[in-house]
Amino acid sequence: MPVLSEAPRLAPLYLKALTGLTKRGGELPSRLYERVGVQVDASHLAEYNRVCAFRLTDQLPVTYPHVLTFPLQVKLMTDADFPYPLIGTVHVANRITQHRPLHMAEQLDLRVHVENRRKHPKGEQFDMIAQALVNREVVWHSTSTYLRRGPHTSAPGQTREELPHPTSHWHAPANTGRHYARVSGDRNPIHLHPLTARPFGFPQAIAHGMWTKARCLAALEGRLPHAFEVDVRFKLPVLLPAKLGFHTNGTHFHLLTPHGKPHLSGIITPL
Template sequence: MTRTVELSSAPSLGPLFAQAVVRAPFRKGRELPDLVVRQLGASVDRDQLAAYDDVCGFALRDTLPATYIHVLVFPLQTRVMADAAFPFPLVGSVHLTNTIVQHRPVLAGELLDIEVRATDVRPHFRGAQVDLVAEVSVAGETVWQEVSTYLFRGQKVAGTAPLRSVDPQLPTVAGALWRVPGDIGRRYAAVAGDVNPIHLHPLGAKALGFPTTIAHGMWSASHALAALANRLPDGFTYTVEFKKPILIPSSVNFVAQQRDSSWDLALTNARKGTVHMTGSIRAQAPSTIS
């Protein structure tokens, strides 16, 4: 039987992460809970939106960046993963891929009904991966959907892990050099709420197996979308795959190549050529995702 958690407001993320740390040693089992977390009538904080736009590079406007809606969804994702019945530890989880479907532009003044659930636990060559599926609607109309895939390193589940993916052919056009400052993790966390220690301080990152602090994947995805924001249709599908994490501070190359009404894009390390992120934007949004 599905258990539904109804929230009157977005949960505070600091206490959720602290709760997840306490519960981590007691996580057991490998089955996902049949859980839906829902928030009805969510509104946009205009100051937070302006701060997000500044950190990610979007211009101020009355419609929401498609990646900003992820910021509204993320606390509900965190509530699912922090739940006592969720089998894997939240802290140290890694965002692998993200697909956003924007069916139409969403106005900053609209009230949003948000629903999140976890599904499809499966093996990964570094552990276990899970999809967090979100749907956002306005007055019963589905306007935005997302599938975020997270890796829980070192966790084992039944099945055969897929082979490591081979990097696709990257766009060949000239790109732009981004300087990624050492404080971008803290700045993005302040506007997006993702206070995972791997993004905030080198010591926290090292304690969880990273050589130093890493940038949020969704900051990279947001900054890339902002670079193309004026050239996108009303409805589109935005898919990104996060590869090697961006150790900060660093410099990265951003390239985007247009093919008819679609875009292929990539982020690579400016010095080594390491691929950090690949992605695509397709003009036609599907009717639904699951």
């Protein structure tokens, strides 16, 4: 279990990812990366809350530990023995379990590993597991599912489903990806600018999936249980700038295009 004394620097890791576009094959690595005694930076938390529309409190949004573990995830996915390139691997789902609220004053131990490689009709999937512990107790757990498309496959199709009409509407400006990249460290070029998104098949920059999840949960702030699981599936990408529709019944929620197609669907389950 390698223990890192500081968060990995993401800029060199992204450069490394660009040089590893053709790697393939092999098994998922079994090692676990860990950071111990991580203290939340108040100014960073405040900026994250502003970008994602959370209130300014000393309680961590349920999605915030994801950005703390993200550098560990990128390090693992850019290691030489990781079987898939980071660039082009698609984040298709995220499930977070919060066993109790986390607070800014608490020191966190962060752990990341990968597991559950399996076949998918469009290629292969795997799960990136991230955990936050306080006093050796797991208080937060996240499973991010990634899809690596195989040869001769198209983008995942959308199954037809009956979706409700939005109860509110939001606007995501063109710089949303750049703002979230600054607070999350996720500077994948598809999120930054149309010129850097086009080589990857997108006519415009697209919003981060975890920003869309955070933005939806910010709309539910004050109504969330203390202990709960929130499971989302990322569907159509959000091309920036975007008009977004949001609907929730308190348990299920959807982020929709102006034509009623789903960007994201999620469900909240109290523990």
